[in-house]
Amino acid sequence: MIPDVFRQLQRHLDNMPVPFPETKSGVEINLLKHLFDEEEASIALKLSALAESVDKIHSRFKAGEITKDLLASRLEGLFDKGAIMCIQNPKKGPMYSKIPLVIGIFEYQVDRITKELAEDFFKYEDDGFAEAFLRSKTKQMRTIPVNVRIDPEFAVGSYDNARAIIEKSPGPFAVMNCVCRQAKDKMEEPCKQTDIMQTCFTLGTAASFMMERGVAEKLTKDEIISRITLAEKEGMVLQPANTQEPTFICCCCGCCCGVLSAAKKFPEPAELLQTNFYAKIDPENCTACGECMEICQMDALISVNNHTEVLRSHCIGCGNCLNVCATEAISLLKTGKETIPPKDSREMYKKMIMERYGVLGTLKIMGKAALGKKI
Known part of the structure; x- marks a missing residue:
């Protein structure tokens, strides 16, 4: 059985340096539903952890599944509500990527967070996210x-x-x-x-x-x-x-x-x-x-x-x-031994990936990225 689109999206977001684990309560699905409707969730499934152009993202859809203009509109809408990231490339225009729950989606809800989203976020912490997040x-x-x-x-x-x-x-x-x-x-x-x-x-x-x-x-x-x-x-x-x-x-x-x-x-x-x-x-x-x-x-x-x-x-x-x-x-x-932080966020996330997936897993991810595949 193919999991519903929100479970697929949860697993897609879990494949990042910062985990997005499944819980027994399923509160993580409620959390995603505050941020994505079904169509938006299916679009987010096509996003990589690396920023890509609308053309690149559109190539992952079946012929006739969605027009490029509509995709661009939906991506911009997701960015506007803080569910995904967008950076501007001088040559390629807007480049979109998925982002982790923290630091990312949750922080981008500043000045608009709802009571329901807040309650589900802190319940998610209690039900499993805090354990996965803090143990890194x-x-x-x-x-x-x-x-x-x-x-x-x-x-x-x-x-x-x-x-x-x-x-x-x-x-x-x-x-x-x-x-x-x-x-x-x-x-x-x-x-x-x-x-x-x-x-x-x-x-x-x-x-x-x-x-x-x-x-x-x-x-x-x-x-x-x-x-x-x-x-x-x-x-x-x-x-x-x-x-x-x-x-x-x-x-x-x-x-x-x-x-x-x-x-x-x-x-x-x-x-x-x-x-x-x-x-x-x-x-x-x-x-x-x-x-x-x-x-x-x-x-x-x-x-x-x-x-x-x-x-x-x-x-x-x-x-x-x-x-x-x-x-x-x-x-x-x-403390006994000083910990020198990574040089920048890029190095920090590299370390997190290595710790989470090991050498072989990291090489596999790097290989997919080098080939322009979704990671």
């Missing part, structure tokens, strides 16, 4: 410290310093609303940490892209640094793209963020997130005031014998606790 060795995002003092014996790479990332970037810079916080608002579960909605920052080509889509506001370099400083004061966790030159920096809370909130449901969430740091508390200087416990987004601090201790299983080295410690009892230390 190479992550799409990493946690970096907020603007706090780090022991000088530990060298800090520019990729672990938000201000260094911004200074290094040629721009432009932009800010947009947090889609996770918007989703939780739709679900009538407002953020417990902050009232600020604009906490998702984009840099370079990502900023240009999101501004062109009309969902991001342009910022100067001074303005983006000022906004990130404000987010730090609110206790937000800084999560840029897991590359040496990130194109985004998300400022996240533990109650709304799809990544952090999902990780917290596992016994050892720190093992599932990428970081080079962890916090340590000197019990002699700790007064057990509870300020650090209040601001921690990962529930990584506990009270023990009149002082506070850090749960290494939960601490992701965000550094927020240092900002509120009046007695300077907390320090930020490097």
Whole structure:
């Protein structure tokens, strides 16, 4: 029996660096139905992970199945609602590709996410997506410290310093609303940490892209640094793209963020997130005031014998606790081995493909791509 078009699309999207697994509940099908009708799903099945022209995509349909003009119209409609990607090629015109659920489809629902889509997305996390997404060795995002003092014996790479990332970037810079916080608002579960909605920052080509889509506001370099400083004061966790030159920096809370909130449901969430740091508390200087416990987004601090201790299983080295410690009892230390992020998103996804499919599987994918076949 041939699976229905939505099950086929789920499996097609699952053949990417970021998984889109099948669940027992089937909620992933409901999720797809929020974004595609049957005709759109059948069109999305013809898309590759690599951007291709309308002509190339049209060649995958049977003769008379759909006109080129109608296909172009449907593809543009799917792009407009954030279900697929489109980039402009000076010679070939618009080039379309499939995109993962995250980072991709879900984030492109910013400013238009519905309650029903939000509910199904977070149910999908609980039913299997979080397990598949978080267990990958190479992550799409990493946690970096907020603007706090780090022991000088530990060298800090520019990729672990938000201000260094911004200074290094040629721009432009932009800010947009947090889609996770918007989703939780739709679900009538407002953020417990902050009232600020604009906490998702984009840099370079990502900023240009999101501004062109009309969902991001342009910022100067001074303005983006000022906004990130404000987010730090609110206790937000800084999560840029897991590359040496990130194109985004998300400022996240533990109650709304799809990544952090999902990780917290596992016994050892720190093992599932990428970081080079962890916090340590000197019990002699700790007064057990509870300020650090209040601001921690990962529930990584506990009270023990009149002082506070850090749960290494939960601490992701965000550094927020240092900002509120009046007695300077907390320090930020490097983990055993520093992880240097991939150079760029292309290298990051290459690593993810290699880890997921192995050498032979990756070579097979590369071979199909070289032949112009759908991957």
